[in-house]
Amino acid sequence: MHHFPLYMDIRERKVVVVGGGKVAYRKVNKLLATGAHITVVSPSLCAPLFELYSNHFIQWIQAKCQENHLRDAFLIISASGSKEAQEMIKNTTQKFQLVNGADNPSIGNVIFPAVFEEGDVSVAISTGGSSPTRAKKLKNLLKELFKKVKDN
Numbered sequence: 001m002h003h004f005p006l007y008m009d010i011r012e013r014k015v016v017v018v019g020g021g022k023v024a025y026r027k028v029n030k031l032l033a034t035g036a037h038i039t040v041v042s043p044s045l046c047a048p049l050f051e052l053y054s055n056h057f058i059q060w061i062q063a064k065c066q067e068n069h070l071r072d073a074f075l076i077i078s079a080s081g082s083k084e085a086q087e088m089i090k091n092t093t094q095k096f097q098l099v100n101g102a103d104n105p106s107i108g109n110v111i112f113p114a115v116f117e118e119g120d121v122s123v124a125i126s127t128g129g130s131s132p133t134r135a136k137k138l139k140n141l142l143k144e145l146f147k148k149v150k151d152n
């Protein structure tokens with residue numbers, strides 16, 4: 001599938017993250033600096049997400065994901081690994097909503113690239129979902145290269 005690369009200002013947009021585990025935390029952690037309003041919907045939260053919730057960086061709906069949780073979301077991240085939740089997201093989201101299928105790319109329309117930033121330069125690498133580990137390796141190589149160029 002071909003994805004169009006786009007840099008987005010998502011300040012004050014509502015982001016709903018479905019699931020409260022390790023993968024949800026990784027996505028939330030990346031979104032924190034954007035100024036988006038993040039709500040996690042999950043029966044439980046892993047320790048680092050619970051800490052973010054306790055410190056009021058994110059909101060938490062302690063429940064299994066239901067249709068009404070998704071209705072006014074700009075971006076939805078599916079990260080529960082639950083087939084039931086994935087089906088619900090697939091069947092109830094609108095065409096104009098952005099959906100990241102972190103736990104099942106086939107239900108999504110946007111993907112997270114591997115990113116590094118150097119001043120105001122931002123480099124984002126995607127393999128179109130085919131190999132996230134390769135994207136991460138390439139990012140780390142380029143990061144080193146940038147450092148070398150800067151040091152010389």
Ligand SMILES: C[C@@]1(CC(=O)O)c2cc3[nH]c(cc4nc(cc5[nH]c(cc(n2)[C@H]1CCC(=O)O)[C@@](C)(CC(=O)O)[C@@H]5CCC(=O)O)C(CC(=O)O)=C4CCC(=O)O)c(CCC(=O)O)c3CC(=O)O
Pocket residue numbers: 026027030100101102103104105110111112113114115125126127128129130131132133135136139
């Ligand atoms: C499609 C996509 C959807 C999305 O998530 O947006 C997706 C999907 C999946 N990832 C899986 C596995 C892992 N992904 C990572 C890490 C990253 N994954 C990221 C992106 C993406 N992952 C999108 C495509 C990106 C592209 O186009 O290349 C990165 C780049 C960015 C980010 O996460 O923000 C970030 C590195 C960030 C960095 O370091 O900079 C690690 C950890 C690691 O390698 O360290 C593991 C394995 C270990 C583990 O953690 O268990 C699985 C298998 C699940 C399974 O079978 O269990 C699926 C599902 C599937 O492929 O079916």
Ligand SMILES: NC(=O)C1=CN([C@@H]2O[C@H](COP(=O)(O)OP(=O)(O)OC[C@H]3O[C@@H](n4cnc5c(N)ncnc54)[C@H](O)[C@@H]3O)[C@@H](O)[C@H]2O)C=CC1
Pocket residue numbers: 018019020021022023024041042043044045046063064065079080081082084085101102103132
């Ligand atoms: N995109 C990526 O980078 C990666 C994706 N994955 C996939 O992501 C999924 C989640 O992985 P982890 O975070 O490690 O799992 P985890 O088991 O730590 O977390 C799952 C979370 O989802 C919650 N949950 C379960 N059912 C739910 C429902 N119906 N509604 C809302 N929340 C619900 C659980 O309470 C838990 O907090 C797995 O399916 C895995 O295959 C795994 C590794 C990397």
